[in-house]
Amino acid sequence: MTSDELRAAVLASLGDIAPEADLAGLADDDDLRDELDLDSMDFLNFIIGIHERTGIDVPERDYSRLGTVGAALAYLAAHAAG
Amino acid sequence: MSVPEATSHGYAGAFRVIPAPASWDVTPNLTDYGATRASFTWEAARAGLEGLPGGGLNIAHEALDRHVAAGRGAHVAIRWLARAGDRRDFTYAELSEQANRFANVLANLGVQRGQRVFSLAGRIPELYVAALGTWKYGAVFSPLFSAFGPEPIKQRLAIGDGRVLVTTSALYARKVAGIRAELAGLAHVLVVARDGEEIPAGTLGLDGLLRAASDRFATAATMPADEATIHFTSGTTGKPKGAVHVHEAVVAHHITGSYALDLRPDDIFWCTADPGWVTGTSYGIISPLTHGLTSIVDEAEFDAEHWYQVLDRERVTVWYTAPTAIRMLMRAGADLARSYNLSSLRFAGSVGEPLNPEAVVWGTEALGLPFHDNWWQTETGGIVIANFRAVDIRPGSMGLPLPGFEVGIVDHREDGGVSVIDRPDVDGELAIRPGWPSMFRGYLGDEERYRKAFANGWYLTGDLARRDGDGYYWFVGRADDVIKSSGHLIGPFEVESALLEHVAVAEAGVIGKPDAIAGNIVKAFVSLKPGFEESDALRRELLGHARQRLGAAVAPKEIAFLPALPRTRSGKIMRRLLRAWELGLPEGDLSTLESS
Numbered sequence: 001m002t003s004d005e006l007r008a009a010v011l012a013s014l015g016d017i018a019p020e021a022d023l024a025g026l027a028d029d030d031d032l033r034d035e036l037d038l039d040s041m042d043f044l045n046f047i048i049g050i051h052e053r054t055g056i057d058v059p060e061r062d063y064s065r066l067g068t069v070g071a072a073l074a075y076l077a078a079h080a081a082g
Numbered sequence: 083m084s085v086p087e088a089t090s091h092g093y094a095g096a097f098r099v100i101p102a103p104a105s106w107d108v109t110p111n112l113t114d115y116g117a118t119r120a121s122f123t124w125e126a127a128r129a130g131l132e133g134l135p136g137g138g139l140n141i142a143h144e145a146l147d148r149h150v151a152a153g154r155g156a157h158v159a160i161r162w163l164a165r166a167g168d169r170r171d172f173t174y175a176e177l178s179e180q181a182n183r184f185a186n187v188l189a190n191l192g193v194q195r196g197q198r199v200f201s202l203a204g205r206i207p208e209l210y211v212a213a214l215g216t217w218k219y220g221a222v223f224s225p226l227f228s229a230f231g232p233e234p235i236k237q238r239l240a241i242g243d244g245r246v247l248v249t250t251s252a253l254y255a256r257k258v259a260g261i262r263a264e265l266a267g268l269a270h271v272l273v274v275a276r277d278g279e280e281i282p283a284g285t286l287g288l289d290g291l292l293r294a295a296s297d298r299f300a301t302a303a304t305m306p307a308d309e310a311t312i313h314f315t316s317g318t319t320g321k322p323k324g325a326v327h328v329h330e331a332v333v334a335h336h337i338t339g340s341y342a343l344d345l346r347p348d349d350i351f352w353c354t355a356d357p358g359w360v361t362g363t364s365y366g367i368i369s370p371l372t373h374g375l376t377s378i379v380d381e382a383e384f385d386a387e388h389w390y391q392v393l394d395r396e397r398v399t400v401w402y403t404a405p406t407a408i409r410m411l412m413r414a415g416a417d418l419a420r421s422y423n424l425s426s427l428r429f430a431g432s433v434g435e436p437l438n439p440e441a442v443v444w445g446t447e448a449l450g451l452p453f454h455d456n457w458w459q460t461e462t463g464g465i466v467i468a469n470f471r472a473v474d475i476r477p478g479s480m481g482l483p484l485p486g487f488e489v490g491i492v493d494h495r496e497d498g499g500v501s502v503i504d505r506p507d508v509d510g511e512l513a514i515r516p517g518w519p520s521m522f523r524g525y526l527g528d529e530e531r532y533r534k535a536f537a538n539g540w541y542l543t544g545d546l547a548r549r550d551g552d553g554y555y556w557f558v559g560r561a562d563d564v565i566k567s568s569g570h571l572i573g574p575f576e577v578e579s580a581l582l583e584h585v586a587v588a589e590a591g592v593i594g595k596p597d598a599i600a601g602n603i604v605k606a607f608v609s610l611k612p613g614f615e616e617s618d619a620l621r622r623e624l625l626g627h628a629r630q631r632l633g634a635a636v637a638p639k640e641i642a643f644l645p646a647l648p649r650t651r652s653g654k655i656m657r658r659l660l661r662a663w664e665l666g667l668p669e670g671d672l673s674t675l676e677s678s
Contacts (some may be wrong), residue, residue, distance in 0.1 A: 020626025033383055034252075039229055039634040040384050040406065041568065041600050060414035064385040 006076045010069055013049030017042045028070035097439040097477035100452050110471040112341045122485035127337040139306045141332045142218035145371035146178040158376045162207050165381040179297040184215025186295035191270050195220035198242050202226045202249040205381045208274045208288055209357055212248040213367055217310055220302030224312035227358030231633030233580055236261040238314050241324050241526055243267050251275040254282050306330035313360045315460040316573030318562040324526035325460050334464040334520035339369035341484055342456055342468035343400055344429045352378040353402040360460045361433055365402055386414035394422040404434040406568040408441045409599045419448035429471055434569020435601040436557040439477030455480055463520025467555050479554040488515035491549055492540055500537045509558050512547040513540035563657045565594035567602045572636055580631045581606055584624055586614040589647040591655040595664055606638040607660050609646050616643040
């Protein structure tokens, strides 16, 4: 996937969980839990949404490495197959 | 004492009993359950605390000043782990001084004893200082969960007649500023501002006030039955309930911490609960401090690796956590746990909702210790039923009643009263004989609801349970429609009300949908007003609407449309039927359902 496609997948997953959020105004280093008011179940659903869209499996121990849009994109780029 | 492994009635669980260890490195506080229970009195438990001259009792004195006077002022009371990674220790002497400063801030603002001081903050040191300073001053402390949205915050501040609110500048801007005008009684908002954040208009900077205040304060001469704390909880209908607790509750916090969590002064204790809920106050602030131990306060949210790092690096000896977190740790695998050095851990406890037996057993694999589930609720103020270090565990059971608590299973009679069910293995409502010190003393402004919580000399918990032939209690379900999600009680009415505020919504019915991690998640069913069409865009709009008003902790995770919601003949939405549909269960007796 291209980096644009990954970004679209991340934002779409966030939009499913917090549809009220202004995702255009979200900076790449904003803490997602704080900025979007995500609880642990929301965060889990965010990871599941990413998996459904990209096929990339994020093990539980790596969840903390997807705490911002920027961090999530870096992680997914490094773990995208092919 | 070990309880017999199986009797004619006894244990019918699918998981093997986990026997209590045969020998100890550190002898448990409670070694002989039967004998301790037989000889226990609350008077003797009270003697384990100091009290104030003239029969007074104050939580902050027992938590702080008693230890300072006994020469343990230099012992670390709270080790705060900041989200950014740094840590800060507060000794008993320092925390006592900070609490004194906060009490003086209240005095300088003209706050009266008995008035209510609310908090809305994450796990930051100022929250702990505010709680202890409020008790010291003789005012009443009421914590709110920082993941609440504006609507739950407004309701609770209004019901509790909050005079002072302690929060952060960020939370104030996001959640309070917009509702401030509707809270006429809220005289003072004290904010914690970090790294150059501004103090919002209409608020006062807490840091400056604390610095300017004296670090000496003579603890208010509160009496045991004086109001100390308000914890909000939810019922099936109506507004949130403000459960009133008194200073004497500290007797129960102390002794239950000793028996059910095995706390002792040289412990490093980590209660992972947020003080916005009752566990994070009773066992996240009060009980650890009355034991004079070192308490870990972790500002960060759950993260599997980080949690194991904390357990390992801080050499945690007693850990009290919750099923949702344990199930998330299970997802991360036992190997991750085993890659850390958790050898200092002596006891692991769990509370919030029933811990599934797989998780109890998983503890022995991953940590070398089983998780000990226990049961209590906002109204009980402290642990009532528990699995103890020195007693065999039946995985999936909530355990045995603590010394000092008479617990029963009761059946509701036609005349409105209740009868005790003596036979084992029969489902009924879990009930407790009133008289324990941390029992709630009322629901704010709702005498009627309080009265209804008692019948025939029992407090009725609203939880359904059964007792096996050996006295172990097993959770069966809720007697009402209240939803338990991630260990928190959520009132369906509060969620339905927020959805009904949306212009498109005609009816809303909210249920708990079973979930492997959270126990239950909040699911809403809505029907639309004429002129509105079901669509994914509208579903998302409703979800966003609910999240903005209620916050992530209360808002539904799923919303589904129905042409109309099922109602009884009297017009009440049948949440039970919605739940049966969701689960594909038999619908049961529908004789009261409106024929449509």
